[in-house]
Amino acid sequence: MLDLNAVSSGYGETQVLHGLSLRAEQGRVLAILGRNGAGKSTTLKTIMGLLPTKGGAITFEGRAMPARPFDVAKSGIAYVPETRDIFPSLTVRENLEIAAARFGGKGAEWTLDRVVDLFPRLGERMKNGGAELSGGEQQMLAIARGLLMNPRLLILDEPTEGLAPIIVKLIHDKLMDLKRAGLSMVLVEQNFGFATSLADDVAVVSKGQVVWSGSPAEIRADEEAQHRWLGV
Numbered sequence: 001m002l003d004l005n006a007v008s009s010g011y012g013e014t015q016v017l018h019g020l021s022l023r024a025e026q027g028r029v030l031a032i033l034g035r036n037g038a039g040k041s042t043t044l045k046t047i048m049g050l051l052p053t054k055g056g057a058i059t060f061e062g063r064a065m066p067a068r069p070f071d072v073a074k075s076g077i078a079y080v081p082e083t084r085d086i087f088p089s090l091t092v093r094e095n096l097e098i099a100a101a102r103f104g105g106k107g108a109e110w111t112l113d114r115v116v117d118l119f120p121r122l123g124e125r126m127k128n129g130g131a132e133l134s135g136g137e138q139q140m141l142a143i144a145r146g147l148l149m150n151p152r153l154l155i156l157d158e159p160t161e162g163l164a165p166i167i168v169k170l171i172h173d174k175l176m177d178l179k180r181a182g183l184s185m186v187l188v189e190q191n192f193g194f195a196t197s198l199a200d201d202v203a204v205v206s207k208g209q210v211v212w213s214g215s216p217a218e219i220r221a222d223e224e225a226q227h228r229w230l231g232v
Contacts, residue, residue, distance in 0.1 A: 001152075002047070002060050002077075002184075003058065004020055004022050004047070005057045006056035006057075007019070007020045007053055010051070011042075015054065016039045017209075018209055019056065019208075020039065020208055022043075022210050024184065025201065026152075027182050029179050029184075029185045029201070030200070030202075031201070031202050032044075032186065033204045034229065035206065035229070038208070039207070039209075041082060042208070044188060060075055063075075073149060078155065080146045080159065082188075084139060084141075086133075086138055089131070090129065090130055091126065092125045092126050092127070092141060093112075093126040095141055096112055096115065096122075096141070096145060099146075103148060104150065108150050109150055110150050111148075115147055115148060121140060135163055154184070157188045158190060159175070160189060160190075168191070172197070187199065192230065196220055201214075201215065202218075204219070204225065204229045
């Protein structure tokens with residue numbers, strides 16, 4: 001579904017990805033793990049066109065990935081960044097309606113009513129501004145906004161960052177619901193247990209390259225790999 005073949009990327013003259021290759025399969029969840037600074041978020045930003053590729057190729061559903069972030073979104077990929085990037089001056093409803101107006105329409109799988117069913121708390125906060133939400137509520141809003149783009153692939157960067165354990169469990173349960181519904185996902189996450197319980201496939205990144213790949217069960221059983229690449 002999504003293929004990165006020997007991709008190099010970075011920030012200005014600083015190269016972060018050094019020939020990184022990985023594949024996300026349709027209908028599965030790929031977790032990208034690694035220490036801080038390994039290149040995980042850079043990988044997602046490069047997929048989304050927020051950083052230019054300096055080498056290699058990215059394809060989605062057999063087609064070359066567009067260069068501009070807007071065109072990447074139009075191709076069927078929704079991105080939930082680590083910073084969430086909701087509009088703080090807009091209400092919850094307005095944040096959601098922006099995505100629904102552009103990517104919804106007749107026959108859309110994801111609608112305003114459906115994301116509120118998934119995250120009932122958002123229904124209670126529709127008139128509140130984005131800046132008035134807790135961190136957990138902002139994360140729910142960011143995920144709901146991504147779903148309203150009706151993506152074929154959902155990409156999430158550190159969805160549990162800074163959240164209380166009870167909210168982490170809620171986010172886990174909701175993502176598990178999406179997985180059961182067949183939504184393809186790519187997940188970058190520092191929480192080892194969270195990531196490996198959701199994932200079907202795992203890729204470990206270090207110094208801008210994939211250094212280990214396999215199943216969640218295999219990485220949980222491989223204590224040497226955990227210690228060497230993840231510091232677990």
